[in-house]
Amino acid sequence: MVAAKICGLKTAESIAAAVEYRADFIGFNFFxxxxxxxxxxxxxxxxxxxxxxxxxxxxxxxxDDARIASILGSCPLDLLQLHGSETPERVTAIRAxxxxxxxxxxxxxxxxxxxxxxxxxxxxxxxxxDAQPPAEMKNPLPGGNAVSFDWTLLQGFRSRxxxxxxxxxxxxxxxxxxxxxxxxxxxxxxxxxxRPGEKNLSKIKDFLEAARSL
Ligand SMILES: O=C(O)c1ccccc1NCC(=O)[C@H](O)[C@H](O)COP(=O)(O)O
Numbered sequence: 001m002v003a004a005k006i007c008g009l010k011t012a013e014s015i016a017a018a019v020e021y022r023a024d025f026i027g028f029n030f031f032x033x034x035x036x037x038x039x040x041x042x043x044x045x046x047x048x049x050x051x052x053x054x055x056x057x058x059x060x061x062x063x064d065d066a067r068i069a070s071i072l073g074s075c076p077l078d079l080l081q082l083h084g085s086e087t088p089e090r091v092t093a094i095r096a097x098x099x100x101x102x103x104x105x106x107x108x109x110x111x112x113x114x115x116x117x118x119x120x121x122x123x124x125x126x127x128x129x130d131a132q133p134p135a136e137m138k139n140p141l142p143g144g145n146a147v148s149f150d151w152t153l154l155q156g157f158r159s160r161x162x163x164x165x166x167x168x169x170x171x172x173x174x175x176x177x178x179x180x181x182x183x184x185x186x187x188x189x190x191x192x193x194x195r196p197g198e199k200n201l202s203k204i205k206d207f208l209e210a211a212r213s214l
Contacts (some may be wrong), residue, residue: 001081001184001209001211001212001213001214002049002178002183002184002185002186003024003025003184003185003211004024004025004185004186004187004207004208004211004212005023005024005025005027005057005164005166005185005186005187005208006018006023006025006026006027006034006187006189006192006199006204006208007026007027007028007029007057007059007144007166007186007188007189008027008029008034008035008036008037008045008059008144008189008197008199009026009027009028009046009199010028010029010036010037010038010043010046010197011045011046011199012044014051014199014201014204015046015049015175017199017201017204017205018054018204018208019049019051019054019112020048020205021042021204021205021208021209022208022212023055023204023208024053024078024185024189025054025055025056025057026050026055026056026057026179027055027057027058027059027187027189028040028043028046028047028056028057028058028059028069028075028077029059029144029189030043030059030063031060031061031083031142032062033141034144034145034153034197035196035197036040036144036189036196036197039074039177040070040071040073040074040075041074041075042044043058043073043074044055044074044076045076046078046204047075047076055078056075056077056078056079056101057077057078057079057080057081057129058071058072058077058079058080058081058096059081059083059143060081060083060084061082061083061084061142062082062084062085062086063084064185065093065094065097068097068098068157069081069098069130071198072098072100072211075113076103077100078100078101078181079101079102079103079125079126080100080101080102080103081099081102081103081104081105081128082094082104082105082165083130083142084105085100085143086098086103086104088119088120088122088123091120091123091124091198092203093125094182095123095124095199099121100147101125101202102116102123102124102125102126103124103125103126103127103128103164104120104123104124104126104127105127105128105130105143105144105166105169106127106128106129106147106185107129107130107131107132107142107143108130108132108153108167109131109132109149110116110153111153112151113132113153114129114154114157117129117157117159117163119158120154120161121160121161125159125161125162125168126161126162126163126164127161127162127164128161128163128164128165128187129149129154129161129163129164129165129166130143130166131145131147131148131149131165131167131168132149133145133147134147134204135191143166143189144189144190144196145167145168145190146168146191147168148167148168148169148173148177148191149167149179151165151176151177151181151183152180152181152183153182154180154182155180155181155182156182157181157182159175162184162185163183163185163186164183164184164185164187165177165181165186165187165191166185166186166187168190168191169186169187169188169191169210169211170188170191170192170203171191171203171205171206171207174186174207174210174211174214175210175213175214180213185209189208190199191203191207192207
C-alpha cells in the first residue's frame with residue numbers, strides 16, 4: 001500500500017469520494033489561475049466534512065504572508081504545499097510563522113532536480129516531486145499539467161523526509177510509477193478528472209484502490 005493524495009478538490013461529492021475510498025490527503029488548490037481553484041471560504045466549509053485522519057493540504061504558489069494568513073483564517077489546514085519557487089529560507093519563514101508542516105514541491109526534468117531536494121531536507125516536513133512542464137508546452141500551470149517525468153530518476157532516492165510522487169499519474173500507470181520510483185506516496189489531480197477541474201468519482205475510487213493494492 002502507498003499513501004495517496006487527491007488534489008484540486010472543490011465539491012462535496014468529490015471530497016466524500018476521496019474520504020470514502022480512504023485518501024490519506026486531500027488538496028485544496030488556492031492558485032487562482034488553476035481550473036481547480038477553490039475560494040478559501042468554500043474550502044473551509046468543505047473541509048468540515050473531512051475527518052481528522054485525512055490531512056487537509058493547502059496548495060500555494062509563491063504566496064505572501066498576508067495571503068497565507070487570509071487563507072488560513074477561512075480554511076483550517078493540516079499541511080501547506082508550496083508549489084512555487086519558494087527558497088529554503090522562505091520555507092523556514094512560512095513554517096515558523098504559521099506553525100504548520102510544509103511540503104515543498106521539487107519540479108523535475110532531470111537528475112539535477114532530484115539533487116535539489118537536499119536544499120530543503122533541513123527545513124521542510126515533506127517533499128513532493130512533480131514534473132517540470134515541458135518547454136514546448138503552451139501556457140503551463142506550475143502544476144496540474146498531467147505530465148510525468150522519468151520515474152527511474154528517483155531510484156535509490158533516500159531522505160529523512162516522507163515524500164510523494166506526482167505528475168501524470170493515473171490508476172492505470174500507478175503500479176509502474178511506484179515500481180520504477182520506489183515512491184511511498186502518490187498524488188494526482190488530472191488523472192482523476194474528465195476535464196480540468198472536473199473530478200470523476202469513479203476515477204477517484206479506482207486511483208485510491210490502486211494505491212491501496214500496491
Ligand atoms: O493542479 C493544478 O491546477 C495546479 C496549479 C498550480 C500549481 C499546482 C497545481 N497542482 C498541484 C498538484 O499537487 C497536482 O496534483 C500535481 O501537480 C499533479 O498534477 P497532475 O499531473 O494533473 O496529476
